Amino acid sequence: MAVIVDADRDKVEADLAAGLLACPDCKGPLSPWGHARRRPLRRGGEEEQLRPRRSTCAGCGGARGRTHVLLPDSCLLRRRDHVEVIVSAIQAKAAGESRASISGRLGRHGDTVRGWLRAFARNVEAIRAGFTRWASVLDPLCGPIRPASSVFSDALEAIGTAVRAAVLRFGPAPASSLVSRLSGGALLCNTNILCRAVRWA
Numbered sequence: 001m002a003v004i005v006d007a008d009r010d011k012v013e014a015d016l017a018a019g020l021l022a023c024p025d026c027k028g029p030l031s032p033w034g035h036a037r038r039r040p041l042r043r044g045g046e047e048e049q050l051r052p053r054r055s056t057c058a059g060c061g062g063a064r065g066r067t068h069v070l071l072p073d074s075c076l077l078r079r080r081d082h083v084e085v086i087v088s089a090i091q092a093k094a095a096g097e098s099r100a101s102i103s104g105r106l107g108r109h110g111d112t113v114r115g116w117l118r119a120f121a122r123n124v125e126a127i128r129a130g131f132t133r134w135a136s137v138l139d140p141l142c143g144p145i146r147p148a149s150s151v152f153s154d155a156l157e158a159i160g161t162a163v164r165a166a167v168l169r170f171g172p173a174p175a176s177s178l179v180s181r182l183s184g185g186a187l188l189c190n191t192n193i194l195c196r197a198v199r200w201a
């Protein structure tokens with residue numbers, strides 16, 4: 001299973017060496033285990049080749065050779081675009097921009113943008129519930145999240161509230177990176193994001 005980690009490679013190496021990264025299955029410390037295959041990450045007109053670190057857990061999987069890929073929080077699982085690009089498309093859609101316009105403005109194929117928006121819409125209730133839970137865990141005083149005009153906007157409102165709560169608790173970080181971390185990278189996967197997310201609290 002992939003684990004979302006800091007985009008700072010040096011920090012990831014230091015955390016791995018210090019046993020600070022937790023196995024998603026048993027919560028034991030992860031150890032370095034080579035690298036995963038290269039994968040592209042697009043942002044704007046640029047494409048970067050990531051070579052994510054791979055790790056193993058002696059507690060539950062080491063003996064069977066089970067490994068976990070450590071993906072930087074600039075990514076979402078199974079998507080080749082930077083999380084910031086994907087989140088901006090979802091926000092634009094909620095604000096009323098057409099898919100064709102988003103696709104043209106971001107320089108992404110219409111099918112790619114449609115895939116993001118459909119996946120978000122399919123998982124929208126789990127996203128709203130998951131981020132609402134995060135908001136109350138990270139900031140118990142944050143109060144109820146006000147209903148917006150649509151389930152799509154409700155989910156974005158919950159995401160915004162959870163991101164503000166995370167910043168309040170842990171300090172400044174790019175909002176999109178927090179979206180990746182709080183969803184365990186699974187924002188656009190048909191899954192319960194809370195099961196995938198980092199254990200902060």
Ligand SMILES: [Zn+2]
Pocket residue numbers: 023024025026027028057058059060061
């Ligand atoms: Zn384990």
